[in-house]
Amino acid sequence: MLSIRDLHVEVEGRPILKGLTLEVRPGEVHALMGPNGAGKSTLAAVLAGREGYEVTRGEILFEGKNLLELSPEERSYAGLFLAFQYPVEIPGVSMVQFLRAALNAHRAAAGLDPIETTDLMRLLREKAALLKLDPSFLSRSVNEGFSGGERKKAEIFQMAVLSPKLAILDETDSGLDIDALRIVSDAVNALRSPERAFLLITHYYRILQHVKPDFVHILAGGRIVRSGGPELALELEAKGYEQLVGA
Amino acid sequence: MSTPISASLSLEEGTAHLTELLRRSARESDFPSPLQELWSAQAAQAHLQQLFTELRHKEDWKYTPTDFFRFPWTLGSVELLAQSPFESALAPAEIVEPSEALPALRNFPTPASPWEALLIGASLRAHYRIARQGCVSWNFAGKGGLTTQLLTVSLEPHAEGEVWLVPQGEGFMIVRVHLHLSTGAQARVYVPTYLKAPNTYLYILLSAEQEAESRLEGYDLTAAVPWKRLEVKVRLSGKGAVAHLLGAARVGRGESMDYAIRVEHAAPHAESNQLFKSLVYPEGRSAFQGRIYVHRQAQKTNAYQSHKALLWDRKAVAYSRPQLEIFADDVRCTHGVTTGFMEGEILTYLRTRGIPEAQARQLLAQAFLEEVLGRVPHEGLQEVARGWLAV
Numbered sequence: 001m002l003s004i005r006d007l008h009v010e011v012e013g014r015p016i017l018k019g020l021t022l023e024v025r026p027g028e029v030h031a032l033m034g035p036n037g038a039g040k041s042t043l044a045a046v047l048a049g050r051e052g053y054e055v056t057r058g059e060i061l062f063e064g065k066n067l068l069e070l071s072p073e074e075r076s077y078a079g080l081f082l083a084f085q086y087p088v089e090i091p092g093v094s095m096v097q098f099l100r101a102a103l104n105a106h107r108a109a110a111g112l113d114p115i116e117t118t119d120l121m122r123l124l125r126e127k128a129a130l131l132k133l134d135p136s137f138l139s140r141s142v143n144e145g146f147s148g149g150e151r152k153k154a155e156i157f158q159m160a161v162l163s164p165k166l167a168i169l170d171e172t173d174s175g176l177d178i179d180a181l182r183i184v185s186d187a188v189n190a191l192r193s194p195e196r197a198f199l200l201i202t203h204y205y206r207i208l209q210h211v212k213p214d215f216v217h218i219l220a221g222g223r224i225v226r227s228g229g230p231e232l233a234l235e236l237e238a239k240g241y242e243q244l245v246g247a
Numbered sequence: 248m249s250t251p252i253s254a255s256l257s258l259e260e261g262t263a264h265l266t267e268l269l270r271r272s273a274r275e276s277d278f279p280s281p282l283q284e285l286w287s288a289q290a291a292q293a294h295l296q297q298l299f300t301e302l303r304h305k306e307d308w309k310y311t312p313t314d315f316f317r318f319p320w321t322l323g324s325v326e327l328l329a330q331s332p333f334e335s336a337l338a339p340a341e342i343v344e345p346s347e348a349l350p351a352l353r354n355f356p357t358p359a360s361p362w363e364a365l366l367i368g369a370s371l372r373a374h375y376r377i378a379r380q381g382c383v384s385w386n387f388a389g390k391g392g393l394t395t396q397l398l399t400v401s402l403e404p405h406a407e408g409e410v411w412l413v414p415q416g417e418g419f420m421i422v423r424v425h426l427h428l429s430t431g432a433q434a435r436v437y438v439p440t441y442l443k444a445p446n447t448y449l450y451i452l453l454s455a456e457q458e459a460e461s462r463l464e465g466y467d468l469t470a471a472v473p474w475k476r477l478e479v480k481v482r483l484s485g486k487g488a489v490a491h492l493l494g495a496a497r498v499g500r501g502e503s504m505d506y507a508i509r510v511e512h513a514a515p516h517a518e519s520n521q522l523f524k525s526l527v528y529p530e531g532r533s534a535f536q537g538r539i540y541v542h543r544q545a546q547k548t549n550a551y552q553s554h555k556a557l558l559w560d561r562k563a564v565a566y567s568r569p570q571l572e573i574f575a576d577d578v579r580c581t582h583g584v585t586t587g588f589m590e591g592e593i594l595t596y597l598r599t600r601g602i603p604e605a606q607a608r609q610l611l612a613q614a615f616l617e618e619v620l621g622r623v624p625h626e627g628l629q630e631v632a633r634g635w636l637a638v
Contacts, residue, residue: 048599051591076601088596092614101610102600109601141614158600 001026001197002047002166007058009039009046016042018222019058024166027194031208031233032201034219035241040201041085043219044170048082049075062166076102077109079165083155083172090142095154098142099124099161106162127160130187148175156187167191168199173207185210205237220245307507310534310566311476315419315448323392323418325371331384333437333628335409340381340400345374351399351427354456356480371396377408377432385424388416391446396422402432402461410436412451414472417444424453428461430485438477439628440469441635448474459485459514466623467494467523469504470635476505483510483517483545494523495619497612497636498531498563506554508537512545512575521552524619526612526636529562538570541578548578556586557615559608613637 002024009017016039024030034040046053047060049072060067062078070078090098104114115123124138131153143151152172159167169188173181188198188211200211208216208230216232217224218241225245226232236244347353352374371394375383383400402408406429414420428434438451449472455463467477481490490510498504510519525533535554556565569582589611597607616636623629 048595050595050599072595072598073601073603076599082599084596084599088592090593090597090611090614092617093610097610097614098597098600098602101602101606102597105601105603105606162600 001063002199003059003061005059005061007043007046007060008056009042010054010056011042011052015056016222017046020219020223022217022224024197024199026165026197027192028215029192029198029200029211029213031213031216032199032219032224033203033216033233033236036203038219039222040219041170044082044085044168044201047075047080047168048072073105074109076162076164077106081159081162081164081167083152083159083167083169085170085172085174087143087151087155089144089146091144093142095138095140095142095157096120096124099158102158102162123161127157130160130190131157132183133157149177149180152176153180153184156184160187160191165195166197166199168201170201171203172200173202173204181207182210205233208233218245307478307536310536310568311505312474312503312532315474318419318446320393320419322370323394324390325387325394325396325416325418325420326390327371328386328388328415331386331411332413332631333384333411333439333625335382335384335411337380337382337407337409340375340377340383340408342373343376345372349374349376349399349401349427350429351401351425351456354427355399355425356454356456356482370394373398375400377402377406379403379405380407382409382411384411384413386411386413386415387420387422389414389418389420389447390416391418393419394421396420398422398424400424400426400434402426402428402434404429405431407432408434410434412436412438412453414440414442414449417442417447419448420450422449422451424451426453426455426463428455428457428463428488430458431460432458433462434464435624436463436465437623437625437628438465438467438469439632439635440467440472440475442472445473447472450476450478452478452480454480455482455490457481457483457485457488457490457517460487461485462489463491464624465490465492465494466619466625466628467496467506468620468623468628468632468635469494469496469498470632471497471499472502472504474503476507478507479509481510481519482513483519484513486514486516488514488517490517490519492519492521492523493619493622495616495632495636496523496525496533497616498525498527498533500528500530502528503532503534505534506536508535508552510537510539510550510552512539512541512548512550512578515544515546515548517545518549519551521554522619522622523554524616525554525556525565526559526615527556527563527565528559531559532564534566534568535584536566536568536570537582538572539580539582541571541573541575541580543574545575546577548575548580550578550580552582554584555615557612558586558588560588560590609637 004022007017007020213230216228218226496504506523508521521537523535527533537552539550541548552569554567565586567584569584571580594607
């Protein structure tokens with residue numbers, strides 16, 4: 001599904017990723033861990049198509065297509081979703097308006113007619129319930145005045161609505177209290193399926209206790225330095241980055 | 248500016264020419280003496296140099312492009328249209344003969360400058376009196392050239408009125424409006440503007456005097472016009488008077504839109520609110536100058552002012568200048584200005600959700616102006632303006 005080979009990325013001339021290789025197949029959950037500054041968020045940004053990142057070497061294939069040639073919206077239509085580490089506020093645009101526009105853009109790309117309002121509202125209410133969000137949340141402006149936890153839940157809510165093939169969660173667990181972490185984890189687990197893959201970018205072991213990964217990778221110095229099963233996260237928790245990878 | 252400007256006159260010559268035209272149009276005046284004498288004297292002083300220097304040095308003209316003054320204008324004509332594009336629930340207001348019995352004429356503000364004095368005699372004039380309920384539908388159409396209009400509206404105690412200033416046509420249209428709200432009177436003023444003709448310059452100078460417990464609401468919705476300046480001067484002279492002034496402007500390529508708003512609190516327990524938003528396209532130019540002036544005796548004043556500008560990109564220009572002058576010590580006054588570009592993170596965020604950039608910008612632009620549009624109490628206007636303002 002996602003195939004990253006020898007990826008080198010620079011930000012303002014500074015090399016951040018230095019030969020990252022990663023293979024994600026449908027149905028898998030990969031956890032990408034690493035110390036601060038390892039390049040985790042850079043990878044997320046490059047995958048989503050954010051500006052300011054220069055790929056100097058390597059390739060990324062998504063469903064066989066060259067991902068780097070696609071615009072951010074085309075990546076979204078292809079089935080890629082990024083839950084932002086710092087979701088932005090969209091003043092004056094309600095969640096309903098926002099997701100109606102997003103869904104209809106997806107539908108238009110697939111040659112479908114715009115969604116009926118009743119269908120839209122049914123879908124949004126159903127997914128809001130999954131995240132235990134109050135229905136009033138749908139009429140509020142996107143992320144405006146939301147707490148850190150609400151913003152993260154809102155990201156997972158959007159993911160549930162857009163139903164991507166590959167979801168990248170960039171430190172979604174950061175800043176969540178225990179209850180919110182549980183709700184977000186349950187929602188992610190509910191969305192796991194043989195067709196859908198997840199890439200969880202995190203600093204912490206605790207989300208992996210709720211969302212069991214198939215693979216754990218440790219990113220350090222712009223490359224994946226170790227890969228393993230869930231036990232690698234446990235080992236990391238016990239020993240720390242420095243002892244484990246010398247980072 | 249997309250409009251071709253004739254370079255055949257220097258700015259001094261152009262201004263002199265303009266002065267003469269205004270003076271000619273001001274020969275006749277509706278105003279009762281001694282006001283008329285005062286104005287005539289002021290108008291006479293308004294010679295070239297004075298007017299020219301005045302505008303150049305007046306703070307609130309600082310950000311206003313005035314190059315088009317040098318266009319060799321001729322006196323044009325303007326006509327009133329019987330048909331209004333907007334329906335009012337109120338019956339047409341009564342037009343009356345000018346007299347000192349009309350509070351709006353009796354208390355017409357002394358012009359602050361010769362420039363204003365020149366505007367008081369006008370090619371098109373009307374005086375309205377609203378005793379209980381009435382609507383002033385001032386639908387005017389410029390036929391080119393320089394035209395001036397004068398309108399006064401006197402609302403009697405507890406009367407309810409609407410004033411629609413709806414410009415059409417073209418030319419350099421100067422509109423001077425004065426409202427007098429007697430005790431407990433209520434007025435709503437609507438200024439919807441959608442003018443596509445290239446040589447079109449709209450200067451509206453609206454003043455209002457508000458007695459106790461009166462309420463004024465102003466709604467400016469500007470979607471297209473090469474040049475527009477809306478100057479508002481509200482004086483809250485009676486206890487508990489309320490003025491809410493709102494504006495939403497979409498300033499297109501090569502256009503210039505100017506708000507110069509002054510709210511004067513001269514009595515205690517009055518309330519005022521200014522909310523203006525400008526969406527500025529590349530090569531568009533917006534200016535907002537808002538002033539709240541609180542007199543010493545105006546204790547327990549509540550006054551708010553906010554201007555927000557959203558710039559399409561780095562080629563859009565917005566000036567914002569909020570000012571507070573407070574001489575009372577027990578008041579609540581706030582002002583805020585924000586100016587931001589439509590770019591970066593927020594657009595990327597929308598695009599990662601599948602919303603293409605053009606549509607993302609449209610969504611942001613509409614949401615930005617909706618804060619004002621949503622508060623317009625006239626549904627028909629809301630709907631029309633939404634269509635105008637849609638990108």
